[in-house]
Amino acid sequence: MKSLFTLNPSTPARLLGLILVSIVLMVSDHRYQQTHLIRSTIGGVLYPLERLVSTPGDISKWLTVYFTTRASLQSQVESLERLNLFQQARLQELAQLKLENNRLRELLDSPLQRNKNSVLLADIIRVNLHPFRKLIAIDRGQQDNVYEGQAIVGAQGIIGQVVEVFPMHSNVLLISDPSHALLAENNRTGLRALLVGSGEADRVYLQNISSSADIQIGDLFQTSGLDGLYPRNYPVARVLEIGRVEGEAFLTVTAKPLAQLDSIREVLLLWPEQRIKRKSQPIGHNK
Amino acid sequence: MSKPNPVNGLKNNQRSQATLSNFLFSILIALALTLLPLPSNIEQYQPEWLLLFLIFWVVRKPETYGLSTVWILGLILDVIRGALLGQHALGFVISCYLCQQFHQRAHLFSMPQQCILIPLALLPHFILSYLVYGLLDQSPSSWHYWLPIVSSTIVWPIISIVLGSWRGAKTF
Numbered sequence: 001m002k003s004l005f006t007l008n009p010s011t012p013a014r015l016l017g018l019i020l021v022s023i024v025l026m027v028s029d030h031r032y033q034q035t036h037l038i039r040s041t042i043g044g045v046l047y048p049l050e051r052l053v054s055t056p057g058d059i060s061k062w063l064t065v066y067f068t069t070r071a072s073l074q075s076q077v078e079s080l081e082r083l084n085l086f087q088q089a090r091l092q093e094l095a096q097l098k099l100e101n102n103r104l105r106e107l108l109d110s111p112l113q114r115n116k117n118s119v120l121l122a123d124i125i126r127v128n129l130h131p132f133r134k135l136i137a138i139d140r141g142q143q144d145n146v147y148e149g150q151a152i153v154g155a156q157g158i159i160g161q162v163v164e165v166f167p168m169h170s171n172v173l174l175i176s177d178p179s180h181a182l183l184a185e186n187n188r189t190g191l192r193a194l195l196v197g198s199g200e201a202d203r204v205y206l207q208n209i210s211s212s213a214d215i216q217i218g219d220l221f222q223t224s225g226l227d228g229l230y231p232r233n234y235p236v237a238r239v240l241e242i243g244r245v246e247g248e249a250f251l252t253v254t255a256k257p258l259a260q261l262d263s264i265r266e267v268l269l270l271w272p273e274q275r276i277k278r279k280s281q282p283i284g285h286n287k
Numbered sequence: 288m289s290k291p292n293p294v295n296g297l298k299n300n301q302r303s304q305a306t307l308s309n310f311l312f313s314i315l316i317a318l319a320l321t322l323l324p325l326p327s328n329i330e331q332y333q334p335e336w337l338l339l340f341l342i343f344w345v346v347r348k349p350e351t352y353g354l355s356t357v358w359i360l361g362l363i364l365d366v367i368r369g370a371l372l373g374q375h376a377l378g379f380v381i382s383c384y385l386c387q388q389f390h391q392r393a394h395l396f397s398m399p400q401q402c403i404l405i406p407l408a409l410l411p412h413f414i415l416s417y418l419v420y421g422l423l424d425q426s427p428s429s430w431h432y433w434l435p436i437v438s439s440t441i442v443w444p445i446i447s448i449v450l451g452s453w454r455g456a457k458t459f
Contacts, residue, residue, distance in 0.1 A: 011354065011387065018358045018380045025362075025373035026419065035372050042366040046322075049315070053322045 119268040120144060122152075125169060134160075134177035134197065134261070140269060141168045149229055151270045157235040157258030158182075158223060159267055175236065176201050176261050182229060184221040184236050189214050192224055195236060195255070201262035204237050206253040213251065217242060221255060231270060306348065309453055313340050314360065321367060331431050334439040337364055338379055338412060339446050342405070345383045346390045347451075357383045374419045378412030385411065398444055405443045406436050 029035045122138040140146050142165055150162040152172050160180065164171040173180050177197040184195040184206070191213055193206040209215060219239040225232030237255035244251055317340040325333065337360060344352045361376030368375065386393075386408050396404065413436060420426050 011384070014354050015380060015384045018354055019377060022358070022373035022377035022380065026371045026377070029372040030423070038362075038372060039366055042363055046318070046363070046367065049318060050322050053319050054324055057324045 118271040119153075120271075122267050122269055124265055124267065134174035134180075134199070134201070135163075136160075136172050136174065136264075137169050138172055138267060138269075139169050141166045141170050143167060144269075145271075146170050146269060151230045151234075152267045153234055153270060154259040154264050154267055156260070157237070158230060159259045159261065159264060161229060162269075172267070174201075174261050175257060175259075176204060182236070183224045183227040185224040186215065187220045187222050187235075188216075189219075191215065192226070193221065193253070195221060198254075202256055203240065204255050204257055206237075206239070206255055207250070209251045209253055211244060211249060211251055215239060215242060215251070215253065306351070309450075310344055310348075310352065313344070313450055316340075318363070318367075321364065332434050332438050334442045335409065335412070335435050336442075337361075338382060338409065339405075339439055339443060340450070341379065341383055342386045342408060343446060343450050346386050346393045349387050349390045354380050354384060354387075370416075371419060371423065374416055375412075377419075378415040381415065382408050382412040398447070401447065402440055402443060406440050409436050409439055 025035065120140060122140040124136050125139050126137040138152075146162055146165050148162055148165055152159045152161060158175060160172045160174040160177075162170050163173045175182065175195065175197055176199065178199045180197045182195050183192060185192045191209065193209045196205045196207055198205055206221065217239050220235055221237050221239070223230040223232055223234045223236060235258050237257045239253060240256045241254040242251055243253070314337070317336040320336040321333075341352075341357050341360060345357060357379050358376045361379035362372060364370075364375040364379075365372050389404075393401075413433060417426065417432065
């Protein structure tokens with residue numbers, strides 16, 4: 001045991017050291033803000049104590065609310081009711097808009113509705129099967145008559161195609177994969193272009209568009225049905241950027257896939273009967 | 288407990304453990320008192336609880352609770368107050384160092400004498416903190432800044448007696 005009456009001999013030196021450390025710390029905190037880690041650590045450790053100490057205050061607050069006078073409650077209810085009425089009125093407007101939207105959709109003859117009978121819902125069971133390729137696995141396989149090359153669509157647009165079929169599940173290559181390509185067409189002008197994946201979920205490239213072509217930002221590209229893979233007239237991507245380089249024969253066009261490729265949960269499998277039927281229709285009929 | 292030799296060591300060990308738990312518990316109370324949400328018009332008169340508790344322990348057990356302990360707890364107060372890191376730590380270390388120099392004579396001081404010495408011990412901390420605020424262009428506008436020295440002096444006898452009577456030990 002140490003003697004009671006000896007002071008630690010290093011005390012003045014330690015005092016000096018601690019003063020220096022404090023000053024260095026203050027300067028670094030003020031000038032460079034490099035002390036976030038120390039702060040967040042200490043703050044995190046103290047958090048339970050802080051909550052504990054503030055409990056009495058919270059309880060008293062709760063008690064005040066509990067014993068609020070009738071009059072103040074009544075006035076509060078009145079004001080809330082008024083607010084509710086106002087918002088109900090706005091909600092009615094919304095319902096009307098919804099109806100109108102549905103009607104317009106019917107007029108447009110959305111492909112998803114037209115093919116209602118030939119689709120099968122599939123759940124995604126795994127994503128990112130491969131670090132560099134955009135592959136997902138779905139829970140439909142041979143037993144559901146899934147076949148290689150089958151088109152997969154989401155609620156907003158084309159997602160990809162089946163590349164591998166297993167008895168109970170299958171793998172799907174997304175349109176954002178760099179090795180994936182499909183022939184798309186501009187639904188405003190009919191201009192055809194090769195839509196190639198970029199490796200990123202939120203962009204694809206449109207290739208082979210000549211510099212003089214009529215294309216604008218916001219143009220919608222849909223499947224052309226000419227690649228023998230995808231049925232016609234399904235929306236794929238919207239033009240995001242058009243890069244014109246002087247002297248180049250082709251534009252570099254970037255588009256954003258309509259389907260949220262990195263956050264899909266359910267997909268639809270399409271069967272080809274519809275496509276064959278539609279092929280026999282006269283040209284220009286299915287606008 | 289049957290053999291005579293280890294008993295002594297065991298007792299010492301137990302005692303130091305008890306003191307350590309006492310210390311930690313008192314520091315926890317000091318932090319809780321500091322963190323206690325108070326109406327803002329009272330808050331500015333709050334005693335510097337943590338520093339008072341530390342002064343008590345540094346004088347009582349200078350061989351156990353040194354300046355490093357004080358410095359670390361000062362750093363914690365910096366985080367609580369959202370002050371510059373090291374601001375309170377610096378003042379704490381200097382105030383406690385002064386008190387430590389007197390720890391052998393502290394037993395001789397009566398409570399009224401202690402109450403005169405405590406403000407003097409606290410003063411370096413408040414002056415240093417004031418200077419740092421001044422350097423940051425945040426110098427306290429009113430003289431209320433110095434009032435915690437008064438309130439700290441008022442609560443000092445309570446802290447000293449309560450902590451000292453813990454386990455029947457004498458004050459200081």
